[in-house]
Amino acid sequence: MNTNIQEIKDLSIGFKSQKGEQISILRNITTNIRKGETVGIVGESGSGKSTLALAMMGYIKQGLFTTGGECFFKSLDLLKLNNKELVEIRGRKIAMIPQNAGQALTPNLKIGYQIEEALKLHTDFNKVEREQKSSELLNKVRLPSPKIMALRYPHELSGGQQQRVAVAMALAGNPELLLLDEPTTGLDVTTQAHVLELLKDIAKDTGKSMVYVSHDLGAIAQVCDRVIVMYAGEIVLEGPVRKILKEPIHPYTYGLLKSIPKLSLSGLPDSMPGSQPQPGNIRSGCSFYDRCNFSDDECKVKVPELKYLPEIDTSVRCFNHSELTSKTNEQKITSDSKKEITIDEILDLKDVSISYAKQGIIDQFLNKVTDTNPTVKDINININKGETIALVGESGSGKSTILKSIAGLLKTKDGYIKFDKEKLLSGDLKKRSSEDLRSIQLIFQNPDESLNPNHTVEQILSQPLKLYFGLTGSKLKSSIAELLEKVRLGAFYMSRYPRQLSGGEKQRIAVARAFAARPDIILCDEVTSALDVSVQAAVLDLLQKLKEELGTTYVFVSHDLAVVKAISDRVAVLYQGRLCEIGPSKDVYQFPSHPYTEVLIGAVLEPDPDVKPKLVAEDIVEEKPPEIGCSFQGRCPRILGEKCRQEVPPWQIGENGNAIRCHINIEELKIQQS
Amino acid sequence: MFFLIFKRFVLGLITLFIVSLITFIGVEILPGDACTSYLEREAFGEALAACIKRLGLDIPAHERYLTWAYNVIQGDFGYSLSGQMQINEVLGPRIKNSLVLASAAIIIGIPLALILGIITALWRDKMPDIIISTVAIFSMTIPEFISATLLILIVAIWLEWLPGIVIVPTDVTFFELLPNIILPVIAIAMIMTAHMARMVRSSVIQVMASDYIQMAILKGVPYWKMVFKHVLPNALLPAINVVALTIAWLLGGVVVTEVVFNYPGLGRLVIESISNRDLPVVQALGIILASIYVSINFIADLLTLMLNPRLKTLQTRK
Numbered sequence: 003m004n005t006n007i008q009e010i011k012d013l014s015i016g017f018k019s020q021k022g023e024q025i026s027i028l029r030n031i032t033t034n035i036r037k038g039e040t041v042g043i044v045g046e047s048g049s050g051k052s053t054l055a056l057a058m059m060g061y062i063k064q065g066l067f068t069t070g071g072e073c074f075f076k077s078l079d080l081l082k083l084n085n086k087e088l089v090e091i092r093g094r095k096i097a098m099i100p101q102n103a104g105q106a107l108t109p110n111l112k113i114g115y116q117i118e119e120a121l122k123l124h125t126d127f128n129k130v131e132r133e134q135k136s137s138e139l140l141n142k143v144r145l146p147s148p149k150i151m152a153l154r155y156p157h158e159l160s161g162g163q164q165q166r167v168a169v170a171m172a173l174a175g176n177p178e179l180l181l182l183d184e185p186t187t188g189l190d191v192t193t194q195a196h197v198l199e200l201l202k203d204i205a206k207d208t209g210k211s212m213v214y215v216s217h218d219l220g221a222i223a224q225v226c227d228r229v230i231v232m233y234a235g236e237i238v239l240e241g242p243v244r245k246i247l248k249e250p251i252h253p254y255t256y257g258l259l260k261s262i263p264k265l266s267l268s269g270l271p272d273s274m275p276g277s278q279p280q281p282g283n284i285r286s287g288c289s290f291y292d293r294c295n296f297s298d299d300e301c302k303v304k305v306p307e308l309k310y311l312p313e314i315d316t317s318v319r320c321f322n323h324s325e326l327t328s329k330t331n332e333q334k335i336t337s338d339s340k341k342e343i344t345i346d347e348i349l350d351l352k353d354v355s356i357s358y359a360k361q362g363i364i365d366q367f368l369n370k371v372t373d374t375n376p377t378v379k380d381i382n383i384n385i386n387k388g389e390t391i392a393l394v395g396e397s398g399s400g401k402s403t404i405l406k407s408i409a410g411l412l413k414t415k416d417g418y419i420k421f422d423k424e425k426l427l428s429g430d431l432k433k434r435s436s437e438d439l440r441s442i443q444l445i446f447q448n449p450d451e452s453l454n455p456n457h458t459v460e461q462i463l464s465q466p467l468k469l470y471f472g473l474t475g476s477k478l479k480s481s482i483a484e485l486l487e488k489v490r491l492g493a494f495y496m497s498r499y500p501r502q503l504s505g506g507e508k509q510r511i512a513v514a515r516a517f518a519a520r521p522d523i524i525l526c527d528e529v530t531s532a533l534d535v536s537v538q539a540a541v542l543d544l545l546q547k548l549k550e551e552l553g554t555t556y557v558f559v560s561h562d563l564a565v566v567k568a569i570s571d572r573v574a575v576l577y578q579g580r581l582c583e584i585g586p587s588k589d590v591y592q593f594p595s596h597p598y599t600e601v602l603i604g605a606v607l608e609p610d611p612d613v614k615p616k617l618v619a620e621d622i623v624e625e626k627p628p629e630i631g632c633s634f635q636g637r638c639p640r641i642l643g644e645k646c647r648q649e650v651p652p653w654q655i656g657e658n659g660n661a662i663r664c665h666i667n668i669e670e671l672k673i674q675q676s
Numbered sequence: 677m678f679f680l681i682f683k684r685f686v687l688g689l690i691t692l693f694i695v696s697l698i699t700f701i702g703v704e705i706l707p708g709d710a711c712t713s714y715l716e717r718e719a720f721g722e723a724l725a726a727c728i729k730r731l732g733l734d735i736p737a738h739e740r741y742l743t744w745a746y747n748v749i750q751g752d753f754g755y756s757l758s759g760q761m762q763i764n765e766v767l768g769p770r771i772k773n774s775l776v777l778a779s780a781a782i783i784i785g786i787p788l789a790l791i792l793g794i795i796t797a798l799w800r801d802k803m804p805d806i807i808i809s810t811v812a813i814f815s816m817t818i819p820e821f822i823s824a825t826l827l828i829l830i831v832a833i834w835l836e837w838l839p840g841i842v843i844v845p846t847d848v849t850f851f852e853l854l855p856n857i858i859l860p861v862i863a864i865a866m867i868m869t870a871h872m873a874r875m876v877r878s879s880v881i882q883v884m885a886s887d888y889i890q891m892a893i894l895k896g897v898p899y900w901k902m903v904f905k906h907v908l909p910n911a912l913l914p915a916i917n918v919v920a921l922t923i924a925w926l927l928g929g930v931v932v933t934e935v936v937f938n939y940p941g942l943g944r945l946v947i948e949s950i951s952n953r954d955l956p957v958v959q960a961l962g963i964i965l966a967s968i969y970v971s972i973n974f975i976a977d978l979l980t981l982m983l984n985p986r987l988k989t990l991q992t993r994k
């Protein structure tokens with residue numbers, strides 16, 4: 003009993019719908035957090051995991067209210083305390099590290115003030131001691147030169163630094179329990195790995211209890227001792243991290259793990275059908291019934307209880323978990339269905355440079371080139387018909403910039419983009435012919451923003467059909483129905499508005515809209531990053547099937563190396579707008595690779611507690627690419643010295659056909675990296 | 677940052693130049709000229725010729741613009757037609773009166789608007805918000821000539837507490853003017869305060885819903901400390917521009933209110949000079965009102981730049 007720091011008993015939280023019905027977001031949650039342990043709460047968006055984490059601090063979002071249950075911190079029921087009593091606990095006993103530190107730090111207050119404020123509230127230090135302590139804290143979270151940091155405003159820091167400040171702020175009150183709400187979501191892969199490393203060290207050094215909320219099983223695997231899996235507001239599985247991730251005995255967890263693309267596997271991950279029911283739409287029986295492969299008639303009518311299995315220290319909410327117990331989580335290796343790509347060039351990027359710098363009026367007049375160090379420089383990529391080429395890199399790598407210039411949204415400064423061997427694509431969208439515009443379509447990252455909320459699906463899809471093919475009347479209708487069928491949606495979706503669709507359905511509409519123009523090339527800009535894993539797998543699968551059917555070429559931009567590996571034929575790795583490595587995807591992911599590729603691959607988090615990320619480079623954020631020399635010189639763990647700083651490295655072709663731009667001899671790289 | 681301020685300043689000057697051109701050209705292309713509109717039926721023969729000569733209308737338009745502009749820069753707007761006196765003398769007391777009225781409205785209205793806006797936001801959907809917001813919507817939607825007339829009816833005619841209209845010479849002293857401005861100030865402040873309070877309310881509510889306020893709560897910051905340190909500085913920043921526009925609107929003469937109360941300010945001068953076809957005065961007013969708008973917006977931009985750390989560093993970095 004005493005070992006529990008937090009006990010949640012039968013907690014339900016809900017809201018009142020406009021019709022006055024009571025709708026539950028959390029249903030009968032019962033769980034404990036033990037002293038010194040790190041517990042992961044996993045679930046897809048809408049599973050209620052953040053609501054649960056906030057309730058653990060006695061915070062219920064506006065509009066929500068508890069409909070039952072208790073939430074004890076030691077012997078205090080947090081949900082019964084008044085604001086004054088809660089102020090005593092928040093920050094001092096329980097502290098929160100928020101998801102998006104950039105938005106969670108007050109913009110008008112300096113970093114130093116915000117940390118000192120926490121110290122002032124929760125400790126008895128005097129001013130001098132506080133200043134010293136806040137320096138100490140900034141040091142502890144590995145921020146360089148704390149004295150200077152303290153004088154900065156939040157927006158003057160990079161995403162990773164902001165997250166570290168948030169950690170420092172949470173540690174200021176020396177709390178016993180730390181709640182982390184998606185603390186690394188939105189950070190670059192290498193930064194994420196570093197922040198996780200930091201959190202792990204803090205847990206180890208201070209013995210604090212942590213609750214780690216995330217949708218990312220990879221991150222959970224790295225830091226947690228125990229995992230709680232949530233689905234539709236309920237706990238469906240709870241147990242030790244190894245047990246949960248290696249032998250999941252709940253069908254949802256089983257499917258979820260299978261839908262995650264992994265570096266160790268080739269081909270597309272299995273997708274799970276359907277989507278999580280929305281709050282208020284939960285019918286009788288098991289909430290996972292619709293999507294479950296192991297269900298029977300009992301599941302349809304009876305709600306399974308969360309049952310504790312002492313022999314494996316796991317609780318599971320499923321009637322048929324024993325069927326899964328026998329199944330190990332081995333993933334079938336999908337045979338590589340990717341065909342050999344014949345060399346038939348459709349898009350040719352030659353010496354492309356793109357600059358965001360505005361030319362001054364006078365320079366423009368004199369036709370003088372002012373920006374000698376453009377955002378994107380010397381990009382040479384040939385793309386073949388029917389190929390999926392991926393552009394990978396962290397934020398600021400110029401991958402989206404290149405995509406925009408192919409689409410005609412940005413002018414190239416130097417070089418050219420050739421389409422279909424002879425046609426030179428104008429950098430000016432207005433000068434492109436309607437045929438060129440039709441041939442190249444773009445799918446955006448966030449369908450919430452790329453679909454007009456006031457248009458029905460029919461209106462959205464009819465626009466390209468009308469514009470490019472002049473379809474009207476019944477022909478238009480049947481074409482729309484055909485498109486919807488292609489993206490596995492029924493014709494009844496036509497009259498719906500985007501807000502009536504789930505995230506995955508919206509992205510399908512965006513895919514359908516791109517295909518409506520019957521394009522030769524589709525540019526995909528982080529198309530799955532805003533989606534849940536299970537939905538992501540389904541969208542990837544859809545894209546792959548459509549490509550096989552129609553022979554479309556994809557240019558796929560993503561920061562997620564595992565997703566890229568799953569879908570692409572060739573990969574181009576970019577750093578600071580310069581190409582580092584390009585080649586067939588199976589070879590890029592093998593050594594020897596460019597040191598930057600090595601860093602990226604090392605930082606990928608696999609949903610397996612036994613596979614640790616390798617952190618080989620510092621996660622410094624560079625604002626601008628270096629003027630001369632290798633673009634990666636600032637962070638390269640294998641830097642040779644002056645040569646890398648002065649000379650642009652040459653291209654070397656590896657034995658597998660991947661080209662690496664590095665001064666280190668490729669044979670030497672192979673030896674170093676093996 | 678210095679460059680940005682300089683740029684805004686130059687832009688302001690360009691705006692003024694364009695406004696001066698437009699007013700000048702507008703007056704030029706009106707049928708007839710200052711003399712025909714002033715002399716009306718007597719606009720013929722010797723009287724007209726004398727007038728044209730006196731006003732220098734026989735000189736080509738561009739030359740006249742240049743001399744006019746040159747004089748304006750030196751602070752000389754020329755002669756008014758109707759009063760046969762220097763426009764500066766006409767304008768002086770009017771500007772002073774408008775300033776008095778505007779300052780009174782600003783001193784009362786802006787703090788009141790801020791306080792009411794903050795109260796309604798912090799007690800959102802509770803009793804204080806419901807009452808204040810309802811009153812605000814009423815005073816926003818009732819046109820000022822109705823509320824002003826009602827005020828006169830109740831306070832001046834029924835209760836006989838205050839003078840209903842301002843019957844004073846244009847150049848009264850400040851203290852003689854004071855009792856006269858109470859009703860006009862109330863009439864103006866009602867609309868102005870309501871508008872600004874609504875705007876402050878939504879701004880505060882927006883900030884209260886932000887991630888950083890949730891974070892501040894979870895950090896254990898006590899409520900009022902959070903309001904003053906974390907909420908208000910961020911919520912009131914966008915209010916600066918609205919306040920600036922309101923001040924400009926006030927200084928530019930609240931035409932309707934001034935007419936209802938017979939108040940000798942700039943607003944009424946605009947109406948009078950237009951109906952008297954006193955074109956030189958109309959021109960002068962155009963320039964003066966434009967300068968007020970431009971300079972107040974310039975000041976608001978400066979303030980925002982200074983108070984918003986984001987803008988400050990963004991500019992110095994580049």
